[in-house]
Amino acid sequence: MLFLGIAVPFSGCKKDSKPEDSFIKIYDDQNGNKHVHPLGMTASESNDGYIVVSAYDGWRIQVMKIDNTGEFVWNYELPSNYVNAVPDLVKMNGQNYLVCMDAVGLFTYVLKIDEAAHTTTEVSSFSNVLYPTAAYNSGQTIYIQNYDRLSYKTGIHRLSGDLSSIEQSGSVNIFTDVEEQIVNHVTYIGNRIPFFVSSTPEQDYIVMNGFYNYSFSLIFLNPDLSFAGVYNGAGFNGGLSALSPLGASRFALARFSYDNLYYNPGTTLNPTAIDIAESIPAQGHSELAAEKPVLIRDISISGTQYKVYLSSTRSNQLLISVYDPATGELVGKKYLGKNSPITACDLIQTEDEGLSILVQVKIMGNLDRIGLIKLSKAEAEAIVD
Amino acid sequence: MMPTKTLLFIFVLAIGQLLQAQDYHVFRQKKMYVGLTGGINFGGAQVVKDYHVLVNTPQSSATGQEKKYASIGQNKGSQFGLYFSYSFTRKLSFVFEPSFQTTSFNYATAYSWSDTVNSSDFNIEMMHRQKLSGVNLPLLARYDFTASQFSPYVQGGIFMSFGHHARKTIFYDNTIDDEVDKETADQTGEADLTRHMNRANVGLSAGAGFTWFANYFAISLESNFRYGFRSMVNDRNRYADYTGFSVQYLDAMDQLKLFNLDIQLSIMFPIDNSVSLGILRKSRY
Secondary structure (H helix, E strand, C coil): CHHHHHHHHHCCCCCCCCHHHCEEEEECCCECCCCEEEEEEEECCCCCEEEEEEEECCCEEEEEEEECCCCEEEEEECCCCEECCCCCCEEECCEEEEEEEECCCCEEEEEEEECCCCEEEEEEEEEEEECEEEEEECCCCEEEEEEECCCCEEEEEEECCCCCCEEEEEEEEECCCCHHHHHHHHHCCCCCCCCEEEECCCCCCEEEEEEEECEEEEEEECCCCCEEEEEECCCCCEEEEEEEEEECCEEEEEEEECCEEEEEEEEECCCCCEEEHHHCCCEECCCECCCCCCEEEEEEECCEEEEEEEEEECCCCEEEEEECCCCCCEEEEEEECCCCCEEEEEEEECCCCCEEEEEEEEECCCEEEEEEEEECHHHHHHHHC | CHHHHHHHHHHHHHHHHHHHCCCEEECCCCCEEEEEEEEEEEEEEEEEECCCCEECCCCCCCCCCCCEECCHHHCEEEEEEEEEEEECCCCEEEEECCEEEEEEEEEEEEEEEECCCCCCCEEEEEEEEEEEEEEEEEEEEEEECCCECEEEEEEEEEEEEEEEEEEEEEEEECCCCCCCCCCCCEECCCEECHHHECCEEEEEEEEEEEEEECCCCEEEEEEEEEEECCCCECHHHCCCCCCCCCCCCCCCCCEEEEEEEEEEEEEEEEECCCCCCCCEEECCC
């Protein structure tokens, strides 16, 4: 009895999270020449796992499904005519879609991810939309951003509800040669360019990160996709890395200037201004790698909404920074990773109130593979505690 | 090597004394002994559930990623501690042997990737060595088959153990041949594994041995097998990567139950209020 009395206190105590809610998984591929670049992830149709889209062999596309515990379910390597998936997976009516490009014609496809058949099916193709660079679901409408190499414009296109046609298009001029940057971006040579499309909560402006005039800029568009304003980048060496709207013209953003990265979790931008991005006040973070993706997400932790930044450090770790969206105050941060290089690719909140972080992991010093880091609800709460 | 020689010496000494002194029986009833104990042990692990960092896909190597656990004879440790016993009757006693114990268990993993462009495949084979130390508290019922000066016995009971410290080292080479030579292989530094392990364990212990009683002391040589009921890897910290090995060496520990076979030597002294400590009596029969 004495022994049992001593043993009971050590037999574990109940906590909110189960052990299987926290894990690191790396998805193997025996091909030592294969380098995989995870792009984006989203919950599967039936919420029984996640869909991960990745690029490999440059611009080829792979779709993978994993379950909620990170175990592999299936994967599918798309035929070679489908290339250059944009990082943003689009969910509509419970179905997941990806936007990609034709390898020869450089035009845009919308593909539905068919989880039952473990494949993709073509929904539509847009022969006039060359070089797709980003996609976005505003909750009401799907947008596709592209670079039109024939007219030298950054285009944006609003799709119809069934994704079969373009309802409205807009564009802005580019007065400098960006072909090399675009080609390097889609073929994964050198650094990727942080293209994105977003919208204000009031739906009064569409905002996109793309080439405009002579620089890589943050462009505001009216609901009819006409030009409204711009925060010009410093050529190709400065501009926005990520942006998340807060409402009432306030935004959480990350911007880069050469190899430095700056955060501002709550700033006011004028959508009709003609300004420069480097004038936006922001706090520098010299430990962060500016050339790697920065993600800003709305995450609920213990019932409180936060703006969560995920970025990669120069020493190949991940840094999660949690900000109070009302005050812009940093309420917690957490580093992830040791010894092996990992790069942030995507971040979503899971149904169990944990965080799933899609990463590129370099194993054995050379092999770029898909990785998934899952933080449990308790681990997420510990960041802000 | 030294413990083996010492044990052999004691064994020969005990047998010699046994042959000379069979005409004494041991006065043991209601007698308490205290003493010292020490010896070697061999650890082992039983996998309850396996875990991996690297997840197999259809594009994985055909060779599996299962961990191969070393046999019990390859996982050495040692223990030393105190010995307490109280004899209720001439043959039945309770034994309490608190000891500080180090034990180990090892497993091997191997991975390969083919590089068809450069014709330089990459292979790595790793031997993961875990060393655990802590306090072991066995409480045993002992039955002696005789009351003579040389007394074989069996014992069994429960034990509790409390982990104090755990360490891990990985030895690795680039040839997959089911062997990693620790003398020539590269190795990591020794990492602290403590937070990856559960601290407390409880289980059953059973063993056998023999005691040789002299007039003022007794010497025992015994072997015990212990099986712990608790799963010993901390599920909540499995992927916390306190060692820094998780991603770099693709290591996630399986859930395990640990067992242990020890061989130990004890020297005991009788505790008695009487003037004479002598415990031997001339046999009447």
